[in-house]
Amino acid sequence: xxxxxxxxxxxxxxxxxxxxxxxxxxxxxxxxxxxxxxxxxxxxxxxxxxxxxxxxxxxxxxxxxxxxxxxxxxxxxxxxxxxxxxxxxxxxxxxxxxxxxxxxxxxxxxxxxxxxxxxxxxxxxxxxxxxxxxxxxxxxxxxxxxxxxxxxxxxxxxxxxxxxxxxxxxxxxxxxxxxxxxxxxxxxxxxxxxxxxxxxxxxxxxxxxxxxxxxxxxxxxxxxxxxxxxxxxxxxxxxxxxxxxxxxxxxxxxxxxxxxxxxxxxxxxxxxxxxxxxxxxxxxxxxxxx
Amino acid sequence: xxxxxxxxxxxxxxxxxxxxxxxxxxxxxxxxxxxxxxxxxxxxxxxxxxxxxxxxxxxxxxxxxxxxxxxxxxxxxxxxxxxxxxxxxxxxxxxxxxxxxxxxxxxxxxxxx
Numbered sequence: 001x002x003x004x005x006x007x008x009x010x011x012x013x014x015x016x017x018x019x020x021x022x023x024x025x026x027x028x029x030x031x032x033x034x035x036x037x038x039x040x041x042x043x044x045x046x047x048x049x050x051x052x053x054x055x056x057x058x059x060x061x062x063x064x065x066x067x068x069x070x071x072x073x074x075x076x077x078x079x080x081x082x083x084x085x086x087x088x089x090x091x092x093x094x095x096x097x098x099x100x101x102x103x104x105x106x107x108x109x110x111x112x113x114x115x116x117x118x119x120x121x122x123x124x125x126x127x128x129x130x131x132x133x134x135x136x137x138x139x140x141x142x143x144x145x146x147x148x149x150x151x152x153x154x155x156x157x158x159x160x161x162x163x164x165x166x167x168x169x170x171x172x173x174x175x176x177x178x179x180x181x182x183x184x185x186x187x188x189x190x191x192x193x194x195x196x197x198x199x200x201x202x203x204x205x206x207x208x209x210x211x212x213x214x215x216x217x218x219x220x221x222x223x224x225x226x227x228x229x230x231x232x233x234x235x236x237x238x239x240x241x242x243x244x245x246x247x248x249x250x251x252x253x254x255x256x257x258x259x260x261x262x263x264x265x266x267x268x269x270x271x272x273x274x275x276x277x278x279x280x281x282x283x284x285x286x287x288x289x290x
Numbered sequence: 291x292x293x294x295x296x297x298x299x300x301x302x303x304x305x306x307x308x309x310x311x312x313x314x315x316x317x318x319x320x321x322x323x324x325x326x327x328x329x330x331x332x333x334x335x336x337x338x339x340x341x342x343x344x345x346x347x348x349x350x351x352x353x354x355x356x357x358x359x360x361x362x363x364x365x366x367x368x369x370x371x372x373x374x375x376x377x378x379x380x381x382x383x384x385x386x387x388x389x390x391x392x393x394x395x396x397x398x399x400x401x402x403x
Contacts, residue, residue, distance in 0.1 A: 023336075031339045034316055034368060038335040041317040065334025073340050 012043055012055065016062065022070035025273045083145060084265050090141035091261030096253025098133035103249050131168045135161035146272075155201045163194030184221055192217035208271040215267035223259035227252050292375075292382045295348070301333060301341040306350065306372060306380040313354045315367040316342065342370065350376035 016039045020032055039062065046054030139160030143153035170190035195213035203209035298306070308314055308322040320333050345351045354369040372380070394400075 027340070027343065031343065033366065035335045035339055037364070037366065038316045038320065038338065042320070042335070061332055062334055062336075065336040069334070069336035069340045073343075076344075 008055070009043060009047065012059070013040055019063070019066050021273075022066055022074075024074055025269075027073050084269070086145040087142065087265050087268065088258060088261030090145050091138070091264075092254055092257035094138035094141045095134065095257035095260065096250045098137050099130050099253050100246060100250045102130035102133060103246060128165070128168070131164050132161060135164035138164070152201060156198065159197035159201050160194065163197035166193040166197070167191045184225060187221040187224070188217045191220045194220065202271055204275065206271065206275065211267055212271055215264055219260050219263035222263055223256040226259050227256040292378045295350070295379045296383055296386055298379065298383045299341075300331070301337050302345060302350075303380075303383060304331060304333060305338070305341055305345060306376055306383075309351060309370055309372040309376070310380060313356075313369045313371040315369050317367075319370070345376070346370075348375075349373055350379055 013036065017032075017036055020028060020035060023031075042058055042062075043055070046058040048054075050057065136157065139157035142160070143156040146153065146156070148156070167190045170193055171186070174186065174190065192213050195216035198216065199209040199212040202212055304323045304326075305319055307326070308319045314322065316335070316338055320335075320338060323331055323333050342351070346353065350373055351370045352373050354371045356369065
């Protein structure tokens with residue numbers, strides 16, 4: 001039987017603790033230390049009785065145990081799913097609603113010539129308005145899913161509006177960039193403005209918030225590329241602004257919203273994991289003390 | 291009312307059975323299950339604590355407030371005990387399994403091996 005150093009044991013424990021991240025935050029907040037303690041007990045016994053063979057046998061049993069139970073727990077964890085579903089729902093409502101409303105309020109009367117000779121560039125005005133409204137609705141609906149205090153939720157709304165308008169400004173200002181790095185590249189680069197602003201609100205002693213910048217940029221660019229790739233959703237020829245076009249705008253926005261929500265939920269959850277676990281702990285201790 | 295919990299899954303049954311005679315902490319439950327099944331069943335910490343969480347939520351087990359002497363055991367350990375509901379569910383599950391065993395015996399299943 002080969003002897004095992006204390007370093008290998010502590011390495012095993014460290015590795016085990018890292019693998020525990022597969023579990024939902026709520027579960028870990030309650031059971032992480034107990035899981036580590038139980039694994040440590042098993043580890044000591046396995047090594048004491050069977051040396052390195054015992055260590056291997058324990059790991060061979062432990063990895064599927066973590067994978068299976070973590071997966072089961074994730075599917076069972078209602079609070080995590082509530083958060084995920086509300087985030088996806090918020091995104092799927094927030095994106096199509098402003099675009100459709102602005103389309104109905106501005107473009108249809110314009111196109112049917114109810115408004116003659118507008119004194120400014122109506123299309124640009126509509127576009128800027130829809131982007132700002134998009135920022136407002138996205139920021140507001142997304143902020144409702146977090147369970148933060150009012151000030152932080154308000155800052156999230158502001159940061160989303162600032163991010164959206166900056167992204168659109170960048171898109172227009174650096175239009176020639178598209179020829180240099182391609183449409184998707186330019187989109188990712190410009191849209192990262194949203195992530196930059198929002199990450200400032202996410203970063204509450206949390207370095208992981210930096211990951212929100214590429215996550216949101218890639219998510220947004222991918223969602224819109226996917227939407228545009230659907231032949232059904234290509235706008236009909238110019239001038240045809242009827243109910244069908246409105247429906248297509250709504251459908252396209254809905255599709256992009258769902259795609260964006262799905263693509264960004266996992267990075268968001270990863271960024272907020274520790275904060276969510278701390279909140280749960282606080283909630284638990286409040287219940288106990290009351 | 292008890293029937294809605296049946297049939298119990300493998301891990302839940304073993305945990306309830308381990309707590310039937312005394313309060314135990316997680317590691318002691320794992321050891322007991324291993325001993326009782328002569329090494330055939332190894333409950334991993336993940337399976338154990340996800341089941342414990344579920345059993346606590348359904349009220350079949352409760353966490354014991356009492357802690358052993360610090361010299362005898364680690365104070366961080368949490369001890370669990372079977373609740374009244376847990377006892378009823380365990381008893382109903384055992385009766386169900388007994389019935390199954392009787393059916394299997396009547397069909398002489400053991401001789402098929």
